Amino acid sequence: MAATAADSATSTISAADTTAHLADLKHDAVEEPSSSSKSEEKIASEIEIGNLTINESNNKFFHDPESSNIKTITSGDTPYASAFTFEELNLLPELLKGLYVEMKYEKPSKIQAISLPMILKPPYLDLIAQAHNGSGKTACFTLGMLSRIDPKLKAPQAFCICRTRELAIQNLEVLRKMGKYSGITSECAIRAGFGNEIHTGKKQTIRPPITSQIVIGTPGTIRHRIRANKLSLSYLKILVLDEADHMLAEDGFKDDSVHIINKIRCVNPQCQVLFFSATFNETVKEFAAKIVKGNHNQLFVKKEELSLQSVKQYKVNCPDELAKVMVIKDRILEFGERVGQTIIFVRTRNSAITLHRILVEIGYDVTTIQGALKQEDRDKIVKEFKDGLTQVLISTDLLARGFDQDQVNLVINYDLPVKHNHPTEPDCEVYMHRIGRAGRFGRKGAVFNLLCSDADKTIMTKIENHFGTEIAEVPDWRNEKDFVVALRSAGLL
DNA sequence: AAAAAAC
Missing domain, CATH: 3.40.50.300 (P-loop containing nucleotide triphosphate hydrolases)
Known part of the structure; x- marks a missing residue:
């Protein structure tokens, strides 16, 4: 050789x-x-x-x-x-x-x-x-x-x-x-x-x-x-x-x-x-x-070797969608809000809107960004988040890559990222980018993957195999203490 | 509509 x-x-x-x-x-x-x-x-x-x-x-x-x-x-x-x-x-x-x-x-x-x-x-x-x-x-x-x-x-x-x-x-x-x-x-x-607005027919500026x-x-x-x-x-x-x-x-x-x-x-x-x-x-x-x-x-x-050592990844088995929402509000954010900002990733624009509505309905204020919003609204929401005026941001994969905000310590995958043409296969690259929103420059962070079907569990396993890592499980989604332990173990509490 | 960009 x-x-x-x-x-x-x-x-x-x-x-x-x-x-x-x-x-x-x-x-x-x-x-x-x-x-x-x-x-x-x-x-x-x-x-x-x-x-x-x-x-x-x-x-x-x-x-x-x-x-x-x-x-x-x-x-x-x-x-x-x-x-x-x-x-x-x-x-x-x-x-x-x-x-x-x-x-x-x-x-x-x-x-x-x-x-x-x-x-x-x-x-x-x-x-x-x-x-x-x-x-x-x-x-x-x-x-x-x-x-x-x-x-x-x-x-x-x-x-x-x-x-x-x-x-x-x-x-x-x-x-x-x-x-x-x-x-x-x-x-x-x-x-x-313009965002997705329809053109008004105004003459183009030269x-x-x-x-x-x-x-x-x-x-x-x-x-x-x-x-x-x-x-x-x-x-x-x-x-x-x-x-x-x-x-x-x-x-x-x-x-x-x-x-x-x-x-x-x-x-x-x-x-x-x-x-x-x-x-x-x-x-x-x-x-x-x-x-x-x-x-x-x-x-x-x-x-x-791509996973960030400073960011702890968890999976949480939830019986249904409502449980996911409750986990976010009463288990994770209850404590998570004290330790920094949070991004919640969802798969579609519609589920971004839906999750936003439910969280607001049950009395939890969040902001949401997705590509169907007007650009000025997108800019405003990003600015508010970067200025620390908002604590929790729901996003589609619009912000999955590159978005740099030091104070983000928590990432929640409400939906796991999947390949668009193969919904049973994980998109491992997107997964890596999403969790990379936390732990900028070696900071501590935690990721919670919310699973609520066998399909979710299979996808999660495939992600673990792909990166050769084992993702710790939060034992009981109802148990507040389990989440405290998880956050503490991630170095956040 | 997967989401994103843009004509």
């Missing part, structure tokens, strides 16, 4: 490498610096796949919430060393100031340490990057975009495509905060104003071409602006797909994403492409690898 690796034109780096490692880059593997006498066994293992070399890397240098490994795959011959500090990344002083003063960052998280050198170092290879929920992916690509902008050139140089308008707005907020001292201009490209240096938007709008020649591709240096597995797989999103990428490749073949997500199933992984340019980098996490 070592011979094949040495013979190949590829070189391998360890994400755990230190500066001392620079001299060692052509070697097959690097010892984990902190390893004991058993260091021989700790040597990074390499597997040859096609022209790619895989390197299992151990990185113990960051106090990251996750201790699990990120697998580095690199093709091409550019060596990369992880960044222990932001200074090593040769950022402009204005950006460093943004990181320290505005973002209050001290040093790179694990995914930032590994991915930022890959993003920022010529020849600016494409990157497929997977990392845990709440581990700092957004900062990776926002910093990547900001760093690559030529400040003197007032034209779009970076795009970020997001799955929902909420996510586009959230990412723009992060970018502007981080880039506060940089003078770099940015804007959202999302469909303004839109000027976009001059912002960074454009963050939803796929339909970006595609439309490009086609209308209002969004230039001529100076584009970097394209980011946030929640990339979703953007490349789901009906409606896939078409737009692929179309935009192809269009960019036509005009601007050397444009760097970054795919970021907490989840990449095997199918999407292969598809993504076909889309990126031949020489590219990949970072992956094993699905068994």
Whole structure:
């Protein structure tokens, strides 16, 4: 195996490498610096796949919430060393100031340490990057975009495509905060104003071409602006797909994403492409690898290691739907409200409306968000929740991915996520994203899965098997004490 | 209507 690796034109780096490692880059593997006498066994293992070399890397240098490994795959011959500090990344002083003063960052998280050198170092290879929920992916690509902008050139140089308008707005907020001292201009490209309202027939306003240096938007709008020649591709240096597995797989999103990428490749073949997500199933992984340019980098996490250690998962058997409602109100939220905010996920818009009505009827005030609401209402509900004015939010999978609110400690799956074309099969990716709304950046959290049929139990088991985890059961849905124990064991009470 | 984006 070592011979094949040495013979190949590829070189391998360890994400755990230190500066001392620079001299060692052509070697097959690097010892984990902190390893004991058993260091021989700790040597990074390499597997040859096609022209790619895989390197299992151990990185113990960051106090990251996750201790699990990120697998580095690199093709091409550019060596990369992880960044222990932001200074090593040769950022402009204005950006460093943004990181320290505005973002209050001290040093790179694990995914930032590994991915930022890959993003920022010529020849600016494409990157497929997977990392845990709440581990700092957004900062990776926002910093990547900001760093690559030529400040003197007032034209779009970076795009970020997001799955929902909420996510586009959230990412723009992060970018502007981080880039506060940089003078770099940015804007959202999302469909303004209307939700699902019917057009009034008002004449369209004539839109000027976009001059912002960074454009963050939803796929339909970006595609439309490009086609209308209002969004230039001529100076584009970097394209980011946030929640990339979703953007490349789901009906409606896939078409737009692929179309935009192809269009960019036509005009601007050397444009760097970054795919970021907490989840990449095997199918999407292969598809993504076909889309990126031949020489590219990949970072992956094993699905068994994707669960957040700081978030405790529970299942609760409920005899019927009413029991679910009672569990939410009288068992979980009774105590849960003291420890932070809660998101309750449901499967459909209708069950969001129904659950909202029932909870209000029995005297419990909640807010609800789903895609059929007008955009201004959606914005208001998100803002109230982010400002801490509301405590409990019911949501469809609209907020399942990417939504970042530190104070969310509790996630309740009123309905388990299932595949739309296969209602007996769980959607494990969505499950992982939902539970990732709690426990941001290593915070404590708890998830309650409410089950009320054999079908639910089967789906739950399939989820447990998929991630190789066992989910603890709350013994009796009627027993308040059982829930106190659960919350306490999650570190929340 | 699974939900989401958007013409």
